[in-house]
Amino acid sequence: MRTMNEPALGTLARLRTACSQCSLRELCLPVGLDASELATLDTLVSTRRKVRRGDSLFYGGEPFSALYAVRFGFFKSTLTSGDGREQVTGFYMAGEILGMDGIGADRHTCTLTALEDSEVCVMPFARVEDLSRSFEPLQRHFHKVLSREIVRDQGVMMLLGSMRAEERLAAFLVNLSQRLTARGFSASEFVLRMTRDEIGSYLGMKLETVSRLFSRFQEDGLIEVHQKHVRILDIAGLKRVTAQAQNAS
Amino acid sequence: MRTMNEPALGTLARLRTACSQCSLRELCLPVGLDASELATLDTLVSTRRKVRRGDSLFYGGEPFSALYAVRFGFFKSTLTSGDGREQVTGFYMAGEILGMDGIGADRHTCTLTALEDSEVCVMPFARVEDLSRSFEPLQRHFHKVLSREIVRDQGVMMLLGSMRAEERLAAFLVNLSQRLTARGFSASEFVLRMTRDEIGSYLGMKLETVSRLFSRFQEDGLIEVHQKHVRILDIAGLKRVTAQAQNAS
DNA sequence: CGTAATTTTGACTCCGCTCAATTGGCGTGG
């Protein structure tokens, strides 16, 4: 973590946290900026923060102060209801923004937990708002990021509200594959960072059902699973499974 | 609808659409502003628009241009998947903001349909962003509204993902009652503006199940239902039904 | 006032849950 007496701009430390130098730039920041505009954005991130697997970036109920951009790693967000029941509300990977749930009540509602050793860029929210007022492209972009989270959540509502278990799991796999592809990873072979229980919570089914469906998809030649290793053999077939669901009834 | 050659500020027409004069102000706008600040906000709303029962304010796929604040009436938002299956993603009443799903892709993803004759204030989005840059309280407030929609959606995800049918319906009734109370309506007696089918879609169950559960709640002395008329007899009992669910397993 | 739409209720079915036992993977310590 950078300290107060560390020199600010132009140093190596500064460069290391510079958005303008970051390979994930197109994923979390507005595109099509010139060099001087990019320099403006470099003041957005105050520090970086490492989060070890199993540790939480923040907890539900904690005061809200910053947004976070995932630099590398993998997170789940969970909502805990009164008595401790836990619902997974999302999975987040490199380039995605965390913490937007906290803006509304100046307090986080969900908990963000790293599912593998991860690192995030810390963007103090006061700075996000300041910069947004003076720098239109950032304002535009920030609003889009918020809106896309709403659209994503509505997609999950559709998933949970109108699809059957096998359709939900197929959609989940297709979605994962697409997001990994966008980050330069293999579209067909990956390692699940979450447990069957976490997948089940996210998709509104029990872990046994997740396991059974993985086995069935394997029998049907759609995927190959060994524990957390997944290889997609027939992405079109998986998409067909989700589409069927939407056609039915 | 106001026309181009109608004089702009200070007229009766202007006054009629003035936020500073609106009784719903605390529901959709920042609070604690002085008179001159309120006057600034009056330029946010360009016109009002009436939407007849059954008609849509906008459709999924349409270009996005404005946000809307419900003045009176009742809306549902629906998401249509590929082949025409429809998922209700929310119900909106006076003072709530519509259209935020469109910001992310400059195109609405969901359709907003009036369930009774309604009226909305039209806030051209370019104006929202302009004013947000120069007027900090509006910026803050707007961000909070976006964030609260995210939190609301996550609440629905928890509902759909981890609660049983009777728990979901009880939670739905409690939520409706609370929002109606906040608007000065009776907390215990109201008219449902949506069909059993729409409730079922929203809550991830079939209309027959909704109907059966209403009957069961009535047998249990929790509510009284006659078609669309609902009287809540035991709000604590309803809350207990939702809480039970969260405790179980 | 008549027709369509919505709601209610019943009977039966089935998907996904519960309970339970087993297997497999992995880190830790003897």
Added chain:
DNA sequence: CCACGCCAATTGAGCGGAGTCAAAATTACG
């Protein structure tokens, strides 16, 4: 290095909650 223990994942058997199909009742609306 292997054995142990722990946690995750798999698989089976049986059950139950919610869905499906169908018919009747009630209401809304042109």
